Every structure is written in structure tokens, then in C-alpha cells.
Amino acid sequence: MSVLSGKKIVLGISGGIAAYKTASLVRLLIKAGAEVQVIMTPASHQFVTSFTLSTLSKKPVYTDFFNSNQATSTWNNHVEIALWADLILIAPATANTISKMVTGACDNLLQAIYLSAKCPVYFAPAMDLDMYIHPSTQNNLKVLESYKNLMIPAEKGELASGLFGEGRMAEPENIVAFLTKSLSKDKSLNGKKILITAGPTYEAIDPVRFIGNHSSGKMGFDIALAAAQEGAKVVLVTGPTQQHINHPLVETISVLSAQEMYDVCHQHFDGVDVFIGAAAVADYRPKNKATQKIKKSADDFVIELEKNPDILASLGAIKKQQFLIGFALETENEIEHAQQKIRKKNLDLIVLNSLNDQGAGFGVPTNKVTFIDKAFHIMPMELKSKEAVAVDIVNKIKEHYA
Structure with a gap:
């Protein structure tokens, strides 16, 4: 039995090429028994469709504060979503999203949920090599960890630019393994x-x-x-x-x-x-x-x-x-x-x-x-x-x- 079983997870997807991997990530989280609510930034729709993620998660995918159509308009309450979650996972976490998390910029639903969170927040950086090793990015990563956010380390490999190095988002299997190991350590009522x-x-x-x-x-x-x-x-x-x-x-x-x-x-x-x-x-x-x-x-x-x-x-x-x-x-x-x-x-x-x-x-x-x-x-x-x-x-x- 996975420690993820029964967990309510908000999966935040920002606009990077690694967003295409989130379909596999959602599938693995669901298979482990988690309940997944996907939140997409507007830019992430360029890389993966909300229909795919909604089908896999069996939940509607949210991007905006309001869902509007000709008949009704409903509010996606960022506070309620943040309080619902047992953990928040932001993957991929682009350089832009990481910067916003550090500064408190709040220009989309995902950032509002992050700023309202009382649960553990995990983030998986994903960007090109030069962006990743830039001093401002490295400083931002340290600041986020000082805020008690948990970084799922980027991996080395071939990047979208053709360069080879650090900056790849961790593979979905490795993200799930990281969460499993982290949560297993935190279960202080094991055996009770x-x-x-x-x-x-x-x-x-x-x-x-x-x-x-x-x-x-x-x-x-x-x-x-x-x-x-x-x-x-x-x-x-x-x-x-x-x-x-x-x-x-x-x-x-x-x-x-x-x-x-x-x-x-x-x-x-x-x-x-x-x-x-x-x-x-x-x-x-x-x-x-x-x-x-x-x-x-x-x-x-x-x-x-x-x-x-x-x-x-x-x-x-x-x-x-x-x-x-x-x-x-x-x-x-x-x-x-x-x-x-x-x-x-x-x-x-x-x-x-x-x-x-x-x-x-x-x-x-x-x-x-x-x-x-x-x-x-x-x-x-x-x-x-x-x-x-x-x-x-x-x-x-x-x-x-x-």
C-alpha cells in the first residue's frame, strides 16, 4: 500500500516543455491511490491539454479564478482548494513560476493557491541549463527551500534546447518515489x-x-x-x-x-x-x-x-x-x-x-x-x-x- 493512498494532491502545472510529462505523473499518482486536482497556468495549455489531464484525474482542471459560460459563472475558490490539499506539487516549476513563488507575485490561480497553502509544498524545477545555473535562479531555489518548500531535484540529461546538463524535470516515476520517501518519514503515527x-x-x-x-x-x-x-x-x-x-x-x-x-x-x-x-x-x-x-x-x-x-x-x-x-x-x-x-x-x-x-x-x-x-x-x-x-x-x- 502506498503512503500516497488517500492523499489529496493539488498538482500545479506551469508553462514549460516538461508539462507534457504531467499526463504520466497524474496517472501514477492516481494509481498510487491519491486524489488529484490539477491546476494549470495559462501558459501550460501550450504544452498539454486540460482534457487529457481532466480525463486522467477524473476532475475538472482549473486555470482561472472564474469558470464562465453563457448560463453560469462559478468561482474557483483558491483558499478552499489550498485548504483541501494534503500537499501541493508544482511540476514543472519553471524559472518564472519559481520567481513568483519567491516574491509573492500573484497573477494566476496557481500562485493564489500556493500563497494560501498550509500544507507541505513540493516543487520540481524544469528549465534549460543556462537558466538553471544562473545565479538568480540558484538564489531563488535556496530562498524557496528556506520557506520550507521541498525541492524535487532537477535531473541531468538532454534538454529541449539540445544542450546536455542539469535542468530536466525529474521523471514522473522519480517524483512519485520522492513523495513516497518524504511522506514515509513524516508518518509519526506509524504503528499506532x-x-x-x-x-x-x-x-x-x-x-x-x-x-x-x-x-x-x-x-x-x-x-x-x-x-x-x-x-x-x-x-x-x-x-x-x-x-x-x-x-x-x-x-x-x-x-x-x-x-x-x-x-x-x-x-x-x-x-x-x-x-x-x-x-x-x-x-x-x-x-x-x-x-x-x-x-x-x-x-x-x-x-x-x-x-x-x-x-x-x-x-x-x-x-x-x-x-x-x-x-x-x-x-x-x-x-x-x-x-x-x-x-x-x-x-x-x-x-x-x-x-x-x-x-x-x-x-x-x-x-x-x-x-x-x-x-x-x-x-x-x-x-x-x-x-x-x-x-x-x-x-x-x-x-x-x-
Whole structure:
């Protein structure tokens, strides 16, 4: 299994003759299991067609900030594309594009995405020999690396000018090998096993009705993917949800009720290093489930409820070396209630979100959380996408094992 499997890659193509190689590069990245979004500069269309790259990547290729036709006009949001990416690969990176990356010039969509990036950026220089060895180019390469960009070294060989020397873009196979080696070193959760719960639970009233909540399960699924992308083996126990995940390191187990989730978590808990309780588990369930659909008859109808088992507290009571992370969704006295949960449930970290914060809670793509550890250090975070929050949570796990 390739470390590129499940990775979201923005492939930026600038206008050099080596752009013709990107068709093979896209094919190899897709074959390795990556999801590829191609961004072309206007000049690159002189060397390779967007139709070819779109067909290979199975995604539309973007060049401009706006896609216009007679009926509609849509915006290619450079910030969203940059945040979507797990890594950005600029290949070929021409002398012109490298210069713009150094100076911050922003005259096309690719440059805007680069300047918005929070993920690792790799670049593969490609130009003629004299351009490559020119002091200004060599200085630009050093500056880009000082910005923490990762250079995939140019190779020696016959160049488009007929000269022989350094400046050829690395061959697609070598670019993929470089990425694979680099990402393998960065997978700090290799060998770790993480158990995650996600989604709501449904507590049956009768065969057709249930008590539930509005959790979409997205937060738990995003955490599972972020952990797997860092090399962890993940067991994802999920209640009913429309979310999907496709990653070879993620095993998904579907359950319906809190009791079922409790049982599965206890079956797997001994063998894991980390438990993350991201599910919105129902606190109560009907004491007596009707075996037949309850008919509408009386004006009043009373359901007697009993408490569900507390999954997180039960695991906290038996934990050994496991790192336990809980979630708290509060509406008042948020910090105080979260700290009580840390003590009561023997947690190492709690992720607090408040329904009083705009953009947080169920059914929205964003979240605003505050991390509180068992020493009651309070770490408020800004409003972010749930994918970005998931990365922050996984980083907390990496810090624990650093």
C-alpha cells in the first residue's frame, strides 16, 4: 500500500516543455491511490491539454479564478482548494513560476493557491541549463527551500534546447518515489492504533421510530481520515450517517444504538493506543421497546426512559496506557462542565465546542473548538473547517507521542 493512498494532491502545472510529462505523473499518482486536482497556468495549455489531464484525474482542471459560460459563472475558490490539499506539487516549476513563488507575485490561480497553502509544498524545477545555473535562479531555489518548500531535484540529461546538463524535470516515476520517501518519514503515527466513534446513535421506540439527534458524523470521519493519513491504523465505530470513508488503514464498523457502540468499543479497547469519543451518543433510551408499531390513539403518550451506558467513562475507568480524548458540546458554563468531564471520565484531553459559537455544532462544515488537557490548560482555537480541526486533534496525539 502506498503512503500516497488517500492523499489529496493539488498538482500545479506551469508553462514549460516538461508539462507534457504531467499526463504520466497524474496517472501514477492516481494509481498510487491519491486524489488529484490539477491546476494549470495559462501558459501550460501550450504544452498539454486540460482534457487529457481532466480525463486522467477524473476532475475538472482549473486555470482561472472564474469558470464562465453563457448560463453560469462559478468561482474557483483558491483558499478552499489550498485548504483541501494534503500537499501541493508544482511540476514543472519553471524559472518564472519559481520567481513568483519567491516574491509573492500573484497573477494566476496557481500562485493564489500556493500563497494560501498550509500544507507541505513540493516543487520540481524544469528549465534549460543556462537558466538553471544562473545565479538568480540558484538564489531563488535556496530562498524557496528556506520557506520550507521541498525541492524535487532537477535531473541531468538532454534538454529541449539540445544542450546536455542539469535542468530536466525529474521523471514522473522519480517524483512519485520522492513523495513516497518524504511522506514515509513524516508518518509519526506509524504503528499506532486508534479507536474512534462517530455519528449519532438511534434508540428504538418501536420498529419504525427512534430517539436520536442531528449529528452528521462528519467530525469523527474527518478525524479518522486525518489519523490514517499519518500512518495510524483506525477502527471507526459509527452510528447511522451518510458519511463515507475509503482508506486502507480505516476499518469501519456500523452500529445503531448506544449499547451496540459500547459493546464494540469495549471489544477493541485493549488493543488500541488512542480512543477518541467523537460520537453524539444518546444519554437515554426507551426502557421498553415495542415489538409492533405503536398506533396513534391516546391524546397523551409517555415514554419511560433509562440511562444508556457511558462509553467514555467506562473506558476511562479501565484505561491503562491509552490516550483518551473526549468531546463536549455545551450551551452554558462550557469550560467548567468540560473540566468536570475530564475529572469524571479520566480523560487526557477534551475537545469543547459551544452551540453559542456561530459556525459550530451539528450540520455545518465548520467547527470552533477549545482544547483542555488533564492539567486544565485551556487552548482556544479559531473557527476552522472540520477537516482542519481534525488535523489539529491528530496533532495533539502526535505531540503526546513525540
